[in-house]
Amino acid sequence: MAARPTRSPSKKQSPKYIFIVGGVMSGIGKGIASSSIGRILKSKGFKVTAIKIDPYINVDAGTMNPTEHGEVFVLDDGYETDQDMGNYERFLDDTLPSINYMTTGRVYQEVIRRERNLEYKGKNVQVVPDVPIEVIRRILEAQKLAHADVTTIEVGGTIGEYENILFLEAARMLKQKFPHDVAIVMLSYVPIPHNIGEMKTKPTQHASRELNSVGLQADVILARATVPLDQKRKEKIATFCNISPERVISAPDVESIYDVPANYEKDGLGDMLTEVLGLPKRKTDLSEWNAFARKVKNGNKELSIAIVGKYFNSGDYVLSDVYISVIEALKTAGFHNDSKIKLDYLDSEDFEDGKRELRSLARFDGIVVPGGFGSRGVEGIVAAVKYARENKIPYLGLCYGMQWQTIEYARNKAGLTGANTSEVDKKTPYPVIDIIPDQKEKMLNKNYGGTMRLGAYPCVLKKGTIASEAYGVKKISERHRHRYEVNPEYIKQLEEAGLVFSGRSPDGVLMEIAELPKEVHPFFLGTQFHPEFLSRPLSPHPLFLAFVKAARAHKEKK
Ligand code: GLN
Numbered sequence: 001m002a003a004r005p006t007r008s009p010s011k012k013q014s015p016k017y018i019f020i021v022g023g024v025m026s027g028i029g030k031g032i033a034s035s036s037i038g039r040i041l042k043s044k045g046f047k048v049t050a051i052k053i054d055p056y057i058n059v060d061a062g063t064m065n066p067t068e069h070g071e072v073f074v075l076d077d078g079y080e081t082d083q084d085m086g087n088y089e090r091f092l093d094d095t096l097p098s099i100n101y102m103t104t105g106r107v108y109q110e111v112i113r114r115e116r117n118l119e120y121k122g123k124n125v126q127v128v129p130d131v132p133i134e135v136i137r138r139i140l141e142a143q144k145l146a147h148a149d150v151t152t153i154e155v156g157g158t159i160g161e162y163e164n165i166l167f168l169e170a171a172r173m174l175k176q177k178f179p180h181d182v183a184i185v186m187l188s189y190v191p192i193p194h195n196i197g198e199m200k201t202k203p204t205q206h207a208s209r210e211l212n213s214v215g216l217q218a219d220v221i222l223a224r225a226t227v228p229l230d231q232k233r234k235e236k237i238a239t240f241c242n243i244s245p246e247r248v249i250s251a252p253d254v255e256s257i258y259d260v261p262a263n264y265e266k267d268g269l270g271d272m273l274t275e276v277l278g279l280p281k282r283k284t285d286l287s288e289w290n291a292f293a294r295k296v297k298n299g300n301k302e303l304s305i306a307i308v309g310k311y312f313n314s315g316d317y318v319l320s321d322v323y324i325s326v327i328e329a330l331k332t333a334g335f336h337n338d339s340k341i342k343l344d345y346l347d348s349e350d351f352e353d354g355k356r357e358l359r360s361l362a363r364f365d366g367i368v369v370p371g372g373f374g375s376r377g378v379e380g381i382v383a384a385v386k387y388a389r390e391n392k393i394p395y396l397g398l399c400y401g402m403q404w405q406t407i408e409y410a411r412n413k414a415g416l417t418g419a420n421t422s423e424v425d426k427k428t429p430y431p432v433i434d435i436i437p438d439q440k441e442k443m444l445n446k447n448y449g450g451t452m453r454l455g456a457y458p459c460v461l462k463k464g465t466i467a468s469e470a471y472g473v474k475k476i477s478e479r480h481r482h483r484y485e486v487n488p489e490y491i492k493q494l495e496e497a498g499l500v501f502s503g504r505s506p507d508g509v510l511m512e513i514a515e516l517p518k519e520v521h522p523f524f525l526g527t528q529f530h531p532e533f534l535s536r537p538l539s540p541h542p543l544f545l546a547f548v549k550a551a552r553a554h555k556e557k558k
Contacts, residue, residue, distance in 0.1 A: 015143050016181050016277040019171045020154045021216075023188035023207025028224045029260075031084035033187045033251070034154040035091035036260040039289060040270040041150050042092055043261075044282040049146035050088035051100045051139060051153045052081065055163035059105040062481075063449050066311045070321035074479045074533055075101070078455025084154060086325050086533065091261075093536045099142045104163070107134050128169060135170035149279070159186070160210040172215040183276045186211060186218035187251070190225040190233065199225060201236045208241035219276045220269070221248050228252045247272065258293035258537065261286055292335060292537050301339040303551050305330060306364040308346045308384045310377040326370045326398065329535035333544035339552055348380030358387045365558075366394040366523075366551035369401030371481070371530060375424040382408045389516070394523035394550040396543070397514075399482055402526025403433045406486055406494065406514055414497035416490070423484050432494070434487040436510075443483070452483050457505065459512040459529070465502035466525055467513045470546035476503070478512070478529035485528065486511035503527070523550035 020034045031052075038048045058064055061072045062080030073086040079098030089096055111134050115125045143151045155171070157164040175182040188204040204223065211218060221241060223229050229237075229250040238245040249267040254260060264270070270284045311322040327343060334341035344364070350356035361367060367388045369381055381401075385408040388395035397405040403421055410419035410432040421433035435443065442451045456477045461468040468474070486494075488509065491501065498520065503513030515525040527543065535541035 013149065013279070014178065014181050015148060016150045016279060017139065017174060018150060018152045018183045018185055018273065020152060020185045020187060021168065021211065022158045023186050023211070024158065024203040025189055026158050028187060028189050030154050030187050031087045032257045032260050033222055034084070034152045035087045036264055037185065037269070037273065038088065038152050039091045039261045040265060040284055040286070041273065043285045043289065044270060044274070046149040046279065047147055048092060048150045048152065049100060049142055049148040050092060050096065051142055051151060052084045052088070052156070053153065053167050054082050054103045054156045055167065056103050057105045058103055059109055060103065060450055066322045071324050072481070073325065074454060074481045074530065076456040076479065080450060080454065080481070083321065083324050090328060090536050093538055097145060099138055099145060102135070102138055107131060110134055127166065129173065131166045132170035132173050135167055136174050139174070159207055165214065168214045168216060175216070180278055183219045183273060184216050185220045185222060187222045187224060190223045190229065192226060199229070199233050201233055201240070204237055205240040217242060219243070219247065220272060222251045223248055224251045226253050256293060258289070262290050262293065288538060295335050301552060301555070302342055303334065303339045303365045303548065303555060304342050304344065304363065305366045305368060305551060306344050306346050306361060307368045307370060308348050308381060309370050310348050310372050323370050325532040325535070326368065329532040329541055329544045330368070330548065332535050332537050332540045333548040336540045336545060337548045337552060339548060348377035348384065351380035351383050352377065358383055361387050361393065362391065364393060365555040366396065366547060368396045369398065369404060371399035371401065373400070378404065378424055386412060389521060389524055392521055394547055394554050395525070396547045397526025398532065399528060399530055402514055402528050403484060405526040406499070407432055409497065409499050410490065410494060414493050416493070421484055430490065432487050432490045433484050435483055436485050439483040453480050455479055459503045460506050462500070462502045465500060466515050466518060466523065466546060467502040467543070470542040472542070478527070478531060479533040480529045482528060522554060523547060
């Protein structure tokens, strides 16, 4: 069946809001739940937009350490946000603006700015109701900007914490104002303790009471568990959480996040939400999405790709969340190349202290070096880049990965021994990567938050290169997040040594893509920007497609 065109329910239909809140504990997939709800409603032909609320004081996610908070996802307009915004863009196949992301810090900053501007006209400005009012103002503005029939609002954290209480108060106030237009979905966790071997609903009952204590009642409960819920558990949750058993949706572990929408639909979530919100009944059509979800797991060819990075380890755990958009972009490109991508996360420091031999890279069909900051592990990165170049293994460098690709080339092919980035070595004889002039002052003034070169910028491609062939157009737009660039003073030398700058800013000053000609290396390409932010399941990114294609060819040749 053809995809249903987006249309408004009716002229008179008021906009609808769905708050997604978490019970029992964090980390059980609120972001994917929100994204999946959005996808289901979009597939019914409703216009959907998605908001994320992070209760941190940080004004944006840009100042948070990735090993603590995960990936920093950059929007077109340059706002540095949480990785869930990436999930929303991928699931909704839409570009979201910065108004759709807010933190406690951002909200307070705005309230204080208004107070300083006398916009409260001399009255006392109070935490309640003025802070929730600002939260609601932002929600309504996001809805208006997107002309959304339905706006999903994911409230970070867990019910019962101090941190998100003002956001829950905003939900309560909005519901009081528009009782028929606001739904509350609680994502809860239903554990099966090892020693008991039985699914326990008590924590969910407590979470539901906590929610009641802030004046909210869940309309739907998504019960996360390792396995599907049986009817008995559904009834128990229903009785003690004050809803009907049909409103308890089973949300078991699934093989891939892309299976979640179909899984919710098994319990009829889409129709349930439209019923709660008084939206017209429409058929859910996830056929295109589900075809993707099926194939992403079952691609014909398996390709082994190494991600060589520096933000993997935290204590005894490996954190792949830091590179989630890179991983999703690779998987998506695999799907569109009929390949299943198998990823290995290699900590670049292991190449420095001999824990891992460079030769171990030989078995990979492709190597990716993603973005990063600072000096730890960079010599390991440069060694891996050199290995990929000399052994003709397809290489994709993203931001820092492109900068280290350039440094490697400078050191080993352009005779610039000791070349470096001034981010790591201020005294290097050859700063082939140097700070962007307008960033220097910001650094001197310790003006760090939200001041990098951020967001979408145009880039012009050079004809006859891998990049221009991959994109098939002359001018592109990609998202950025960096302070350093290829130093214009070394461009000529690097070009003479054979490196091709196949993408530049329209004024020709900033090098956006570096690559080697096809005759020299099948795929040795790096981008100053982050293409991973624009890859979507149903519209993959051309550079990731080209990289995976090269990895496939490399495997076939091996
Ligand atoms: N640290 C580098 C810079 O600031 C690269 C940043 C990145 O990889 N996002 O330019």
